[in-house]
Amino acid sequence: MKRQVPLLITLFVGTLLIFSVFIPPMENIGENFTLFFDIIAVFAFFLGGGNLVRVHISKLRRRKKDYGYSIITLVGFFFMLIVGLFKIGNPGGIAASVTAEGSIFQTTFTTVLIPLQSTMYALLAFFVASASYRAFRAKNREATLLLVAAFIILLGRTPFGMMLTSWVPDSFSVLQVPNLAIWIMNSPNLAGQRAIIIGIGLGVVSMSLRLILGVERTYLGEDRG
């Protein structure tokens, strides 16, 4: 019973939603289910938040390594939750947008989160450079192809690409680096991406059918048959 009820719900909802796409009078059902999904998703926020608090409080209690970071996490979490939920310091009051200009929530977001996340992302430039130095080596035919393609794309994304090959006559403009970069994106890249997208699409269809028909049961937890 514990396993059959969820399987029946999956079968019912999955079948209904497929029909709602193909049968126009049933379109409304699909929309309503999306709204139900939103309501259910709200509980995931509670679960996620609750779990975060539980994990970090237990880390604090046991004085585990780096527990200082847990204090920062909890203070940050509760601070943003409270100022966002009660719109503290919001110039427009409780009815105004949570991100209203001048609100504590928005000020904290723009002065703390934006610089922190941007900094983390900016570090990628250093790792990409180091990885390119080590990875792009002409060890075999495939690696050489990758190396040449990367070189053309890198050069094509800069104004130097045009400067270096501007002497190429218009009748051979395809040989200008920016045009070569566009060709790589529009032909080999396009073919590869399409193949991946079609493959993913077929995978999604087959996985969905397995779920609806109850063949795939891993989402229910440990499979005891």
Added chain:
Amino acid sequence: MASLGIIISLVIIFGGLVALFLRSVLGHEVDRRIIFLFIFIAVAAPILFPLTFSEKATEVVKGVFNKVESLPAGSKVLLSFDFDPAMAPEVQPMANAISRHCLEKGHKVIFMSLWATGQALLTQSLQDYILPGFPEKQDGVDFVNIGYKAGNEGVLNVIITDFRKMFPTDVNSVPLDSIELFDDISSAKDLDLVIAIGGGKPGPKEWVLFIGDPGDVPIGFGVAAVVAPQLYPYYPAQAIGILGGVKGAAEYESELMKTHVRFRYMDTPGLRMMGPQTLAHMVIMCFIIIGNIVYFRSRRREKQT
């Protein structure tokens, strides 16, 4: 002063690279900390001593630009800010440029976000970069910010038939029914153009699958550079154009400055950021060459022994 600064920086960078090149001929590997140092100088120098290049818009960028340009005034354009602060330096400049362009052309602009972090960035863009240039534009008449709604592609699945079901009010709790801009909009099918700015999930792909194709609404993309290659299968049949990374933003800004006198002296973060990006790309390319010299030298040495 700035040009002297950039000349000195270039001499340091390329002088250092020549020294590393000579070392590589002898088969010496380059320590990753040296690579980090070169990238730091290549990125920091053009920020401290601005280095800008002229840009020419490519066809994929022109696709979005020409669509915004050719729509009649009063057309309904939706801009979705689907990104977080990590992606913002790359995509926010293009979001600002497209927003300014739409307002300049007299389009009615709806701003929204499918990402929780997008709403705060949208507020920042509107307050600091977009609206100060258009004091005559009225909230609810010329533009409206309907903010963030949780539910990912589920949100799109609903607004394709009914906007009000998912967004009963705008970001300031004003009912959509009392907003003039929404008088003749009941669903996303009534929009003349959607531009999805971001690159993650939900993002451009979801806009095509749930709004562009079923609603026959033209969609344009503004995305981070790493995401752009994945979106080429949608261009030009399902997407009118793609702005990829800082280069896409720079091309759009340059086209905007060329076409509209008003924007000739506007702040152009995309064009400004092309300096650091260009130098960083050049340095990376030099390191790829050095890496290959080291590799072939060591292989030759192995064969000899």
